[in-house]
Amino acid sequence: MRVLLIGASGQLGIELNKLLSKKYQVIKVYNSSEIPDSHKMDITDFFRLEDFIIKTRPDVIINTAAMTDVDKCEVEREKAYKINAEAVKHMVRASRVVEAYFIHVSTDYVFDGTKGNYKEEDLPNPINYYGLTKLLGETFALSYDDSLVIRTSGVFRHKGFPVYVYKTLKEGKTVFAYKGYYSPISARKLASAIEELLALRKTGLLNVAGERISRYELALKIKEKFNLSGEVKEVDEVKGWTARRPFDSSLDSSNAKKILSVDFYSLDLEGMVL
Numbered sequence: 714m715r716v717l718l719i720g721a722s723g724q725l726g727i728e729l730n731k732l733l734s735k736k737y738q739v740i741k742v743y744n745s746s747e748i749p750d751s752h753k754m755d756i757t758d759f760f761r762l763e764d765f766i767i768k769t770r771p772d773v774i775i776n777t778a779a780m781t782d783v784d785k786c787e788v789e790r791e792k793a794y795k796i797n798a799e800a801v802k803h804m805v806r807a808s809r810v811v812e813a814y815f816i817h818v819s820t821d822y823v824f825d826g827t828k829g830n831y832k833e834e835d836l837p838n839p840i841n842y843y844g845l846t847k848l849l850g851e852t853f854a855l856s857y858d859d860s861l862v863i864r865t866s867g868v869f870r871h872k873g874f875p876v877y878v879y880k881t882l883k884e885g886k887t888v889f890a891y892k893g894y895y896s897p898i899s900a901r902k903l904a905s906a907i908e909e910l911l912a913l914r915k916t917g918l919l920n921v922a923g924e925r926i927s928r929y930e931l932a933l934k935i936k937e938k939f940n941l942s943g944e945v946k947e948v949d950e951v952k953g954w955t956a957r958r959p960f961d962s963s964l965d966s967s968n969a970k971k972i973l974s975v976d977f978y979s980l981d982l983e984g985m986v987l
């Protein structure tokens with residue numbers, strides 16, 4: 714089976730490639746962070762994107778590519794829309810032509826964060842442009858019958874809040890942790906869940922995320938676990954943020970827990986690549 718992995722150079726893409734290449738032929742696509750044995754492509758070159766899919770005729774397409782910098786999306790709106798939404802429309806168009814099974818990754822930031830523990834059927838209401846473009850992207854993906862949209866939260870590997878906390882505390886500096894809640898997951902745990910969902914060929918919308926935790930509690934856990942010297946302070950706002958953040962964007966992954974045999978939800982701090 715041939716799997717086209719778009720976003721192979723990202724946190725999730727790297728972990729997915731490790732797992733999937735043991736079983737399948739993986740065709741990898743990156744944009745600016747070069748990785749071996751792969752194809753360079755900007756997915757906003759829609760003609761090339763569709764052409765590439767039609768010519769390679771993959772059985773499965775996994776899209777983990779996104780503009781993930783929430784503040785950058787707020788400012789560079791057109792670019793964010795093209796990468797997070799419009800490109801997905803073109804992936805779906807080409808998937809229909811080659812009859813590929815399409816897996817797309819979305820975010821807890823489609824919600825406004827007033828409620829928390831969001832289920833798949835809860836009403837999205839994004840409060841920043843990243844969330845809006847990702848919501849449009851998942852809508853394009855779900856317009857295709859043979860697609861699975863996975864909503865996740867706080868993905869970490871070599872980037873993400875836990876890595877920032879570890880590095881800052883290790884230097885003896887203070888971490889300012891936003892008061893809100895989310896459900897962080899390591900890229901490697903998310904990849905193992907996706908591997909299983911791919912084998913099951915699940916379609917529709919599914920939450921796959923970690924247990925609900927506040928960033929403050931998480932930072933304290935990291936400080937304790939690695940015996941780090943810096944301090945942790947809880948704050949209502951983080952300096953330098955342009956975009957609004959949902960207060961509690963945690964996801965309820967109970968449906969995924971029923972389907973999957975892998976433990977994707979326990980906090981996996983060993984999944985940090987430091």
Ligand code: NDP
Pocket residue numbers: 719720721722723724725726743744745746747754755756757776777778779780781796818819820821847865866867868869872873
């Ligand atoms: P990363 O930021 O680590 O990686 C993003 C990937 O997208 C990279 O491979 C990058 O390629 C690729 N990409 C960006 N722009 C383009 C472009 N124009 N053309 C082609 N490729 C492009 O993301 P993660 O692995 O952390 O996230 C994976 C998915 O999970 C995304 O869909 C994201 O929205 C979602 N998600 C992430 C969360 C998080 O906290 N990170 C939380 C919730 C959901 P390159 O580097 O080569 O340019």
